[in-house]
Amino acid sequence: xxxxxxxxxxxxxxxxxxxxxxxxxxxxxxxxxxxxxxxxxxxxxxxxxxxxxxxxxxxxxxxxxxxxxxxxxxxxxxxxxxxxxxxxxxxxxxxxxxxxxxxxxxxxxxxxxxxxx
Amino acid sequence: xxxxxxxxxxxxxxxxxxxxxxxxxxxxxxxxxxxxxxxxxxxxxxxxxxxxxxxxxxxxxxxxxxxxxxxxxxxxxxxxxxxxxxxxxxxxxxxxxxxxxxxxxxxxxxxx
Numbered sequence: 001x002x003x004x005x006x007x008x009x010x011x012x013x014x015x016x017x018x019x020x021x022x023x024x025x026x027x028x029x030x031x032x033x034x035x036x037x038x039x040x041x042x043x044x045x046x047x048x049x050x051x052x053x054x055x056x057x058x059x060x061x062x063x064x065x066x067x068x069x070x071x072x073x074x075x076x077x078x079x080x081x082x083x084x085x086x087x088x089x090x091x092x093x094x095x096x097x098x099x100x101x102x103x104x105x106x107x108x109x110x111x112x113x114x115x116x117x
Numbered sequence: 118x119x120x121x122x123x124x125x126x127x128x129x130x131x132x133x134x135x136x137x138x139x140x141x142x143x144x145x146x147x148x149x150x151x152x153x154x155x156x157x158x159x160x161x162x163x164x165x166x167x168x169x170x171x172x173x174x175x176x177x178x179x180x181x182x183x184x185x186x187x188x189x190x191x192x193x194x195x196x197x198x199x200x201x202x203x204x205x206x207x208x209x210x211x212x213x214x215x216x217x218x219x220x221x222x223x224x225x226x227x228x229x
Binding site: 004 | 151153160161206208216222
């Protein structure tokens with residue numbers, strides 16, 4: 001596997017379910033991100049992890065819980081979601097997580113299409 | 118904080134013509150400007166980027182120009198092909214942060 005991979009690619013869950021999204025990057029990067037992409041809206045940054053430490057929580061409801069066990073893996077745990085949470089969830093990674101870094105490129109995974117019923 | 122605007126929201130061109138998408142940003146400290154292409158059912162793919170110490174960058178049929186004074190940057194696609202049809206996003210990032218701020222996207226349709 002190369003690049004950024006995400007599983008599952010599609011997920012349908014009820015509002016009382018608990019599920020997890022997984023992201024893995026094979027690029028040796030230090031920073032990982034979760035984004036939400038809804039129809040006709042800009043990409044919304046949710047969480048940022050830098051060297052496994054969470055550095056950004058963009059006012060995301062607590063029903064979304066991220067986990068970053070190492071620099072290559074990122075999870076998004078989902079619990080008691082609402083129908084309006086249905087969206088494409090994108091994971092991304094970038095080489096240099098620290099401010100002032102010289103390498104900024106950010107690479108995205110294919111996304112998980114989430115439908116909450 | 119940074120705010121990125123993008124125009125137009127939709128763009129249709131005939132195959133072989135050029136397409137231009139423009140973005141403006143608000144934070145003068147931003148110094149890295151990537152462009153992403155997102156095809157249906159896929160994640161955004163980085164297609165070209167430019168840093169603030171450069172005014173123009175070209176890669177085959179794709180070019181990006183940056184005007185730091187006016188705080189705007191543009192994507193130029195020449196000799197468009199049907200496979201260029203996608204949603205294009207611009208973004209900006211500043212040197213003292215690691216977060217990217219994205220524009221709302223432009224849906225480009227290349228008509229055969």
